[in-house]
Each structure stands twice: as C-alpha cells, then as structure tokens.
Amino acid sequence: MNRQVKILLVDDNEESLIALEAVLRPLQQRLFKARSGQEAMKLMLRHDFAVVLLDVLMPGMDGFETAAHIKRLDQTRDVPIIFLTGTEPGSGAAFRGYAVGAVDYLTKPFDPWVLRSKVAVFLELFRKSAVLMEQTELLGRLVQSDEVLTDFAQRLGAVEARLVDLGGSCSDDEGLRDAIKDLADRVSAMQAAFDAVATSARPGLS
Incomplete structure (x- = not known):
C-alpha cells in the first residue's frame, strides 16, 4: 500500500x-x-x-x-x-x-x-x-557499523588468503589454477568495491 x-x-x-x-x-x-x-x-x-x-x-x-x-x-x-x-x-x-x-x-x-x-x-x-533516502540511510548505517565492517573485511581477507594458498598448491593443474585465479580476481574486485563503499560512507576509514 x-x-x-x-x-x-x-x-x-x-x-x-x-x-x-x-x-x-x-x-x-x-x-x-x-x-x-x-x-x-x-x-x-x-x-x-x-x-x-x-x-x-x-x-x-x-x-x-x-x-x-x-x-x-x-x-x-x-x-x-x-x-x-x-x-x-x-x-x-x-x-x-x-x-x-x-x-x-x-x-x-x-x-x-x-x-x-x-x-x-x-x-x-x-x-x-x-524510499531511496531510507535505503541510503540504512546502507550508511550498516556500512558505518564497525562490527559489520570488521567482520566483512576479515572474511574477504581470509578468502583471498585461502585462494592464494590453493593457487600455489596446484601449480601442476593449469585448468584448476586458472579457475582459482579467476575466483581470486572476483574476490579482489569485491574487496575493492567494498573498500570504495566503506570509504565513501566513512571518509576517515582506511
């Protein structure tokens, strides 16, 4: 309604x-x-x-x-x-x-x-x-939450580290290595997008 x-x-x-x-x-x-x-x-x-x-x-x-x-x-x-x-x-x-x-x-x-x-x-x-203003404010509150930021950043960092380890352990399998690299690139892009949103919402965040 x-x-x-x-x-x-x-x-x-x-x-x-x-x-x-x-x-x-x-x-x-x-x-x-x-x-x-x-x-x-x-x-x-x-x-x-x-x-x-x-x-x-x-x-x-x-x-x-x-x-x-x-x-x-x-x-x-x-x-x-x-x-x-x-x-x-x-x-x-x-x-x-x-x-x-x-x-x-x-x-x-x-x-x-x-x-x-x-x-x-x-x-x-x-x-x-x-509605747009409400959604923007909600996103801002979520992004500005230290707990949410820290948890999400840690999860992304852990995924990136695990992918690096996996890439190093399967150097003999070119297909698997390429698949892991592609996934790592996606995670890296996600991390960059998250950093951009976090920085815009909290200019002092590093």
Whole structure:
C-alpha cells in the first residue's frame, strides 16, 4: 500500500479550496490548506509536502512572491509548485510562473482529471525519493557499523588468503589454477568495491 503524503493547497478563496479538496480527495492523501502566502510558508517549514498547488492572485504576498520564498529556502526549494490561476493565458503570467520555479501552470477553470493526474505523478516521485533516502540511510548505517565492517573485511581477507594458498598448491593443474585465479580476481574486485563503499560512507576509514 502506498504511504500517505502531504499536499498543500494555497488560495485566499475558501470556495476554491473546497473545490480543490473535492478534486484531490480521491487520491486519499493528507490535504493542508493555507489562505495566504505567509500561512503557506509557516506550514512548509513544519511539514514535508510532495507538491504545492498555489493560487497566483492573492492579497498581500501573491503566488509569485510566495513561490520565490519557497525556492529561496534550502528546506523547501525542491518542493514542486503547480500554479492555479484565473489569469488569461496570454497575460505573461505563465512565463513569470515558470521563471520563479513552478513545474506547471493551469488556468481556471481547469480539468479535474488533468489536475489529479499531474498531482499523482508528483506523489509517486515523492514516495520513490523517500524510499531511496531510507535505503541510503540504512546502507550508511550498516556500512558505518564497525562490527559489520570488521567482520566483512576479515572474511574477504581470509578468502583471498585461502585462494592464494590453493593457487600455489596446484601449480601442476593449469585448468584448476586458472579457475582459482579467476575466483581470486572476483574476490579482489569485491574487496575493492567494498573498500570504495566503506570509504565513501566513512571518509576517515582506511
């Protein structure tokens, strides 16, 4: 089952927020609402959102200014922004929206199916990114474990030493000697790969 993720809806019009909720409810995700750019920024600093649906025309801090603030902060700059606005397509607002970092720009009234499908893509990307980060952190913890590193290094070293002994004891059997050499090369490559991973995870490891 896909984990629930968070979506931020930003619009100063309550009816628009209600309409967005109705459109996105079938996705069964957690929906957060903000009625101003300031409120949106406060929420973004407290939550990790998969995508932000941002109205352009708002009093005070408008959508463009809000998007600029989002992209300026390290914590929020990678969150995708979809602009939703009633502005005419030929007004230049779309160009300005992309210029401040939006990934998409839809004019109202928009097709609910189109919006839902676009949002679904960013939800899936967010989930896959989260899984990748978890796996990377797990690998890092495993590699950084002194016990795991020591045990694995010792096992590889023992295998390499045993292969060297075997190669020396069967010098008369060319076929067996070649097979042992091939296996030794594989173990050596494995050792090199392990050393590279360990070094990248623990720069001080020698």
